[in-house]
Amino acid sequence: MGYVFVLILCGLGIPVGLFIFLAPATVIKLQIKFYEKINWWLEPVSMFIELRNTKAMGLFLVMVCLWAIVYIKFMLK
8 A cells, every 4th residue: 555655656756757857947937936935036056057957857756756666566566
């Protein structure tokens, strides 16, 4: 039963990671708007580096979720 919850989270994490990877500028804008709502100022020092790192985080999230699904499916039987 505990594995089902992890599989659901991974199933949700893959599309989120793909969104982060495919639309990093939108993700950064959403993050800036969120921080403005809690009265914090956020401004990237280098947008190029910020876009690169955001894309890398999205790809990393997808890879971790896929690894977790494969691990649960095949290794924990």
